[in-house]
Amino acid sequence: MIELILGAIALWFLYHQIVWYTTQPNFEGKVVLITGASSGIGEEITKQLSKYGAKKLILCSRRIPELERVKRECIEAGTKSEITVM
Numbered sequence: 001m002i003e004l005i006l007g008a009i010a011l012w013f014l015y016h017q018i019v020w021y022t023t024q025p026n027f028e029g030k031v032v033l034i035t036g037a038s039s040g041i042g043e044e045i046t047k048q049l050s051k052y053g054a055k056k057l058i059l060c061s062r063r064i065p066e067l068e069r070v071k072r073e074c075i076e077a078g079t080k081s082e083i084t085v086m
């Protein structure tokens with residue numbers, strides 16, 4: 001009986017590992033241009049893409065100091081993405 005319970009737990013764990021790995025967003029090698037990156041949705045998308053390994057992010061909007069802030073925050077969070085502000 002205990003073998004059956006342990007087997008069921010192992011299968012449940014394996015299933016969740018497979019689901020987790022196959023549903024992770026993967027932006028490795030991608031170059032992404034984000035308009036409106038200085039606040040709101042654009043800022044959050046920038047931060048998420050910088051975490052998920054995009055190769056290069058190009059941030060656009062009118063408020064350049066705000067774009068520089070978003071870039072700085074991504075770098076402080078440890079991003080490996082190259083970030084260009086324009």
Ligand SMILES: NC(=O)c1ccc[n+]([C@@H]2O[C@H](COP(=O)([O-])OP(=O)(O)OC[C@H]3O[C@@H](n4cnc5c(N)ncnc54)[C@H](OP(=O)(O)O)[C@@H]3O)[C@@H](O)[C@H]2O)c1
Nearest residue numbers: 035036037038039040041042043060061062063064066067
């Ligand atoms: N937040 C929500 O939950 C939500 C839900 C549904 C729909 N929406 C819609 O999604 C859009 C973005 O929402 P948000 O909350 O992210 O708004 P937000 O924080 O005001 O962001 C707007 C972005 O667009 C840029 N922008 C505004 N006018 C511009 C212009 N003339 N030229 C170039 N860039 C311009 C702004 O940058 P600069 O000012 O630096 O140029 C800023 O980066 C809006 O249309 C909103 O109605 C939002």
